[in-house]
Amino acid sequence: MSDERTLDLLEAKIEELRHLDAADGIDLSKEIEKLETKLEELRVELYANLTDWERVKLARHPKRPYALDYIGAVFTDFYELHGDRIDSDDRSLVAGLARLDGRSVVVLGQQKGRSTEENKERFFGMTRPQGYRKALRAMRMAERFGFPVITLIDTPGAYPGLESEESNIGGAIAENLSAMSGLGVPIVAVVIGEGGSGGALAIGLADRVLMLENAVYTVISPESAAVILWKDKERMKEAAEALNLTAEHLHDLGLIDGVIPEPLGGAHKDFDQTAAALRDAITGQLAELAKLKPAKLLEERYERYRTVGRYRDASVSGE
Amino acid sequence: MPIFREKDYLRVDLDREPDESLWMKCKSCGELVFKRRVRENNNICPSCGEYFFLTSIERIGLLIDEGSFEDITLPIVADDPLEFSDRKTYPERVEETQRKTGLGDAILIGRGTIEGFPIVIGVMDFRFIGGSMGSVVGEQICHGIETAIEAECPFVLVSSSGGARLQEGLFSLLQMAKTAAVRARLAGAGLPFISVMTYPTSGGVQASIASLGDVIIAERGALIGFAGRRVIQNAMSQELPEDFQSDAFAFKHGAIDRVVGRDGMREELSSLLGFFVEAR
Numbered sequence: 209m210s211d212e213r214t215l216d217l218l219e220a221k222i223e224e225l226r227h228l229d230a231a232d233g234i235d236l237s238k239e240i241e242k243l244e245t246k247l248e249e250l251r252v253e254l255y256a257n258l259t260d261w262e263r264v265k266l267a268r269h270p271k272r273p274y275a276l277d278y279i280g281a282v283f284t285d286f287y288e289l290h291g292d293r294i295d296s297d298d299r300s301l302v303a304g305l306a307r308l309d310g311r312s313v314v315v316l317g318q319q320k321g322r323s324t325e326e327n328k329e330r331f332f333g334m335t336r337p338q339g340y341r342k343a344l345r346a347m348r349m350a351e352r353f354g355f356p357v358i359t360l361i362d363t364p365g366a367y368p369g370l371e372s373e374e375s376n377i378g379g380a381i382a383e384n385l386s387a388m389s390g391l392g393v394p395i396v397a398v399v400i401g402e403g404g405s406g407g408a409l410a411i412g413l414a415d416r417v418l419m420l421e422n423a424v425y426t427v428i429s430p431e432s433a434a435v436i437l438w439k440d441k442e443r444m445k446e447a448a449e450a451l452n453l454t455a456e457h458l459h460d461l462g463l464i465d466g467v468i469p470e471p472l473g474g475a476h477k478d479f480d481q482t483a484a485a486l487r488d489a490i491t492g493q494l495a496e497l498a499k500l501k502p503a504k505l506l507e508e509r510y511e512r513y514r515t516v517g518r519y520r521d522a523s524v525s526g527e
Numbered sequence: 528m529p530i531f532r533e534k535d536y537l538r539v540d541l542d543r544e545p546d547e548s549l550w551m552k553c554k555s556c557g558e559l560v561f562k563r564r565v566r567e568n569n570n571i572c573p574s575c576g577e578y579f580f581l582t583s584i585e586r587i588g589l590l591i592d593e594g595s596f597e598d599i600t601l602p603i604v605a606d607d608p609l610e611f612s613d614r615k616t617y618p619e620r621v622e623e624t625q626r627k628t629g630l631g632d633a634i635l636i637g638r639g640t641i642e643g644f645p646i647v648i649g650v651m652d653f654r655f656i657g658g659s660m661g662s663v664v665g666e667q668i669c670h671g672i673e674t675a676i677e678a679e680c681p682f683v684l685v686s687s688s689g690g691a692r693l694q695e696g697l698f699s700l701l702q703m704a705k706t707a708a709v710r711a712r713l714a715g716a717g718l719p720f721i722s723v724m725t726y727p728t729s730g731g732v733q734a735s736i737a738s739l740g741d742v743i744i745a746e747r748g749a750l751i752g753f754a755g756r757r758v759i760q761n762a763m764s765q766e767l768p769e770d771f772q773s774d775a776f777a778f779k780h781g782a783i784d785r786v787v788g789r790d791g792m793r794e795e796l797s798s799l800l801g802f803f804v805e806a807r
Contacts, residue, residue, distance in 0.1 A: 366734075368754035368762045373772060376782040378734035378753035385707035386739055405691075405700060406734045406753070413704045427691050427700040427731075432758070437613035437693060451696050452609045461608060463697050513708045514669065516701045517662030522631060523602035 271476040275317025281483035298339030314350035317360035334367040337380035366407030394497035419455035426453035583652035642797035661692035665702030690730015703735035
């Protein structure tokens with residue numbers, strides 16, 4: 209998105225004029241207004257018709273708010289819990305107690321780093337078995353005390369490395385799916401950035417699944433799909449289109465329950481607005497789920513997953 | 528009875544040589560071996576012992592008591608919810624694979640007995656788009672598990688899969704959740720699930736249903752893991768050990784209970800089943 213820089217420059221210019229306006233007592237309000245209108249027009253032009261690949265880039269935008277940003281804005285009193293009780297604490301996945309409208313909840317979030325330094329610790333949000341096991345123990349605790357679980361998904365995928373395989377990353381993901389399918393408390397999952405395959409689903413089996421408008425959720429990254437299916441790593445744009453990985457597509461396909469709007473240009477353009485929308489969406493879903501008796505909650509969750517999939521009846525075909 | 532079945536070369540029938548050429552070259556030892564002997568030897572190279580692929584039907588012939596197998600695979604086929612197209616359209620790819628393999632999709636489900644123990648079994652077939660799990664495979668597995676619950680018998684799944692089927696996008700990913708949820712009902716009914724992992728059991732299949740066995744047995748030579756070797760090397764530029772994701776690797780790191788040779792698998796399953804249920 210090379211044009212994004214132009215917009216940023218224009219925005220900076222307007223800000224400069226505003227300072228002049230305030231400092232020197234020269235009335236620039238007309239000019240400022242004009243530029244702001246222009247800026248808005250450019251923004252709409254640039255962002256209203258994003259291609260799927262551009263959305264992928266927005267979902268991975270370096271300025272995009274991360275899980276801890278939202279946790280700080282949506283919840284109060286976040287109390288982080290550490291460690292899987294087996295061998296370590298995976299910092300790519302944060303887990304903890306928090307309050308939402310004064311009510312205790314358990315929050316899980318995949319956390320990317322802002323700096324190289326931080327990414328050494330957070331592994332770019334790529335979760336290891338230890339992270340999924342930490343998530344699992346936090347969810348088990350939530351179940352014991354009747355706390356709803358909210359998960360914020362943002363990962364390129366589970367950590368692909370020797371250590372992960374040695375600790376049976378696949379088994380850890382499977383165990384989470386198994387436990388979450390029967391967890392006796394409401395679960396709301398929100399994809400806030402990248403929903404990377406099994407690494408995302410491992411905290412994504414939920415009663416309600418939401419996505420931020422510019423988030424993506426996919427069985428494989430467009431880059432890997434380009435290599436595997438097109439045998440050409442440059443064709444990730446096509447792959448992104450083909451995979452139907454945007455919030456809008458997945459909502460149309462009936463695979464997610466709602467799309468949370470973002471300001472034009474992405475969540476980072478107005479964090480407070482995005483966080484408020486996220487908060488409203490989560491509290492709204494939890495209020496609905498709170499009406500269900502535990503048995504009904506589990507029954508509906510089961511139905512949701514039991515019926516997922518599209519296939520055709522072949523018994524009537526002439527073959 | 529499902530529709531994709533009667534294809535000559537899929538028969539386990541050994542009285543007829545189904546292939547045109549009589550000889551094959553073992554890709555492991557390079558020896559020219561008589562195909563018929565390979566087949567009679569459970570697709571194991573008579574010269575060096577290398578395992579070749581078994582089709583799902585051959586696998587059933589190997590494991591299930593003769594005459595006891597009843598095919599209960601649902602008559603369903605892949606849809607194309609994303610209207611997916613890479614170098615071919617997805618429907619073309621599916622139809623072509625159906626023609627080549629005689630299968631409806633990458634799994635067969637059936638009832639039968641293993642040395643007298645009644646079971647429901649699902650057997651994946653790698654020839655069908657890498658044994659990948661899309662909506663059809665997910666639904667068939669659930670159908671198998673539900674049949675086992677109804678019949679109050681164990682469920683056995685033999686995996687041979689590269690993972691989720693990319694051409695169905697998120698629908699495929701969600702089959703992991705679907706199969707895990709249904710598998711939990713089998714546990715709720717107090718019935719055992721034996722997972723047999725063969726070459727390969729990876730990606731979304733290893734990270735869901737295949738790893739949820741009460742007991743997990745790997746066939747010797749199996750590849751077991753989540754992310755592929757090349758993916759890891761590209762992403763992490765990491766040196767990987769020679770035995771990475773091998774049966775021995777999975778065993779050493781505690782991901783599976785046992786490694787068993789192809790010839791001994793039937794007996795292995797039968798002795799294992801004996802702990803859980805009575806023979807008929």
